Amino acid sequence: MELQQGIFILMGLAMIIAAGLAMHVKDLISSIIAVGVVSLFASLLYLLMQAPDVAMTEAAIGAGLSTLIFLYALHKTKDVEEEND
Amino acid sequence: MTNLPEILLQISTYFVSAGIILATLRLIKGPSMADRVVALDTFTVISISLITLIACISGRVIFLDVGMVYAILSFIGVVAVARHLEGGL
Amino acid sequence: MEWYRIVGSIVTLIGSIFLFLGALGVFRMPDLYNRMQAGTKATTLGTILTLLGIGICHYEWLGQILIIIMFIALTNPISSHALARAAHFRGIPLTKGSVADKLKEKEATEVEVD
Amino acid sequence: MDKILKIMFSTIMFTLFYFIWTGTKDINNLLIMFALSLIVSIIFRNHLRSPIFSPKKIVYSLWYVIFLFIEIIKANIDVAFRVIKPVIRINPGIVTVKTKLKTAMGRMILANSITLTPGTLTVDIKEDTLYIHWIDVTNMDEKAATEKIVASFEKYLEVIFD
Numbered sequence: 379m380e381l382q383q384g385i386f387i388l389m390g391l392a393m394i395i396a397a398g399l400a401m402h403v404k405d406l407i408s409s410i411i412a413v414g415v416v417s418l419f420a421s422l423l424y425l426l427m428q429a430p431d432v433a434m435t436e437a438a439i440g441a442g443l444s445t446l447i448f449l450y451a452l453h454k455t456k457d458v459e460e461e462n463d
Numbered sequence: 464m465t466n467l468p469e470i471l472l473q474i475s476t477y478f479v480s481a482g483i484i485l486a487t488l489r490l491i492k493g494p495s496m497a498d499r500v501v502a503l504d505t506f507t508v509i510s511i512s513l514i515t516l517i518a519c520i521s522g523r524v525i526f527l528d529v530g531m532v533y534a535i536l537s538f539i540g541v542v543a544v545a546r547h548l549e550g551g552l
Numbered sequence: 553m554e555w556y557r558i559v560g561s562i563v564t565l566i567g568s569i570f571l572f573l574g575a576l577g578v579f580r581m582p583d584l585y586n587r588m589q590a591g592t593k594a595t596t597l598g599t600i601l602t603l604l605g606i607g608i609c610h611y612e613w614l615g616q617i618l619i620i621i622m623f624i625a626l627t628n629p630i631s632s633h634a635l636a637r638a639a640h641f642r643g644i645p646l647t648k649g650s651v652a653d654k655l656k657e658k659e660a661t662e663v664e665v666d
Numbered sequence: 667m668d669k670i671l672k673i674m675f676s677t678i679m680f681t682l683f684y685f686i687w688t689g690t691k692d693i694n695n696l697l698i699m700f701a702l703s704l705i706v707s708i709i710f711r712n713h714l715r716s717p718i719f720s721p722k723k724i725v726y727s728l729w730y731v732i733f734l735f736i737e738i739i740k741a742n743i744d745v746a747f748r749v750i751k752p753v754i755r756i757n758p759g760i761v762t763v764k765t766k767l768k769t770a771m772g773r774m775i776l777a778n779s780i781t782l783t784p785g786t787l788t789v790d791i792k793e794d795t796l797y798i799h800w801i802d803v804t805n806m807d808e809k810a811a812t813e814k815i816v817a818s819f820e821k822y823l824e825v826i827f828d
Contacts, residue, residue: 385480392487399491407496407544411503414540415490421529422510425517430525434532442536449547468554468609471561475568475602482568482575489579489587497584497639501591504631505578508595508624509571512602515617516564519606527616534623541631548638570742577749585799586758589787590745596782597742615686629781636789636799646758 385426393419410448417441476516482509500544507537560608567601570594583647584639592632599624672714676707715771723826730822734779741784748801759803760789763796763812766820772827779819786815 393416400412417440424433486509490502511530518526577590600621607617680703685696707714748754767773777788777796785801798815805811 395491396487405496407547408493408499411496411499411544412490415487415503415506418507418510422513425514425526425529428521430523430529434529437529437532437536442539445540446543449543453547468557468561471558471565472609475561475565478565478568478572479602482572485572485575485579489575495584495644497635497642497644498587500635501584501587502578504635505575505591505595508599508628509575511620511624512568512571512599515603515606515620516568519609522610524613524616527613527620531616531620531623534620534627538627538631542634545631545634545638549641570746573746573749577745580749580754582754582756583758585787585789586756586801589785589799589801590749592781592787593738593741594745597738615689619683619687626778629778633777633781633788636787640789646760 382426386423389419389423389426393423406452407449410445410452413448414441414445417444472516472520476513476520479509479513479516483513497548500541504537504541507533507540511537556611557609560605562605563608564602564605567598567603567605569598570601571598574598584644585636585646588632588636592628596625596628668716669711672716673704673707673711675717676710676714677703680706726822726825730819730826733818733822734782737779737783741782744784757802758799759806760797760799761803761806761811762808763798763816764808765794765796765816767794767823767827769827772823775827776816776819776823780815783815 396412396415396419400409400416403409403412417436420440421433421437424430424436483506486502486506490499490506493499493502511533514526514530514533518524518530571594574590574594577594578587581587581590603617603621607614677700681696681700684699684703688695690696748756765773765776767776773791777791780786780788780796780798787799787801788796789799790797796816798811800811800815805814
């Protein structure tokens, strides 16, 4: 039982570190990847808590769809950003 | 002697978890975003093995579906990022 | 005596050692392309062996596991190739001490021709 | 006629995959899946390949898979010994090789196989030239590199995808 709690705490720490990375990094693509990693860790955590359906949804939407939407938005707004530099 | 398979599976779970930790360290450290994408790819592929190991230990088939979702997701994510780096999407 | 479970778990153990070594390669190698070499090869074989071992342990899941193995063996090299091409297009350099970069020479001559 | 054959083949393959994945015994379920596979196959009718029926090609494909698996194991032992040494000893570079294969599918399989074999990673393909990142460059010459990297695969792939 203690081992499992230790794994949960470790994964929570990893999620916090990845979320901090998403704020700290200068490059926007790296931030998007870090946000995806937060979702992947959350999905693994759901999986360890014996909820595979929630994990599947979290992985598909959090890490797949939202990453794609962020990338699309970044692609659309790139020109404006380069003009400002 | 009868529970030798369980012990071996547990040892492999430790190895796979260590691999996930190393990939996460590279993700935090990586100098450029391409290094981070490589780390993300490695992370996802190793997680598929971890998910299948969890499925074997807990004995539920539905975990394999989650593994398949991860496999599709890793491919689509990396190809989308590569496409974005080349200027398309 | 469930000999097939012992065989399956040994195959799984070998695969997980390869996965660990692949992650170690991703952590230790000096530049992007070398990291990708270690990452792609070791994770492909490691995943194949790990899943195959579990498929031997639980032989009633073998069909689904073979489908996942096929998917990974087909898509892992493709994604790595796409990423390597995009990184080279973006101008991420090779490590110091690299011998040759024929692709860069090719791109340079193309620019001169234009 | 050829197009109808391709559509039928891919529909049957999709339904077979669904059957293997779910293991269902309900006939209505399989019929619905058959209809969906047919719709998908008709939508993507221009991207399908005709199936391989020649026995020689099937035998060569099986040999190729076995050969590739042995090469992958060799590649992994190579990577493992490189990684666990305290000082990583590499001599990398990008070299060019030429391929004799004509079809796009054959070139794709060749590039994927090169990525999975010891010390090489395909970076780019332009026409019949492959740009390969080689972790231990022993010979910069194009012909020697072709002989060393590509030749063993082309022997099989030329028969399968001619």
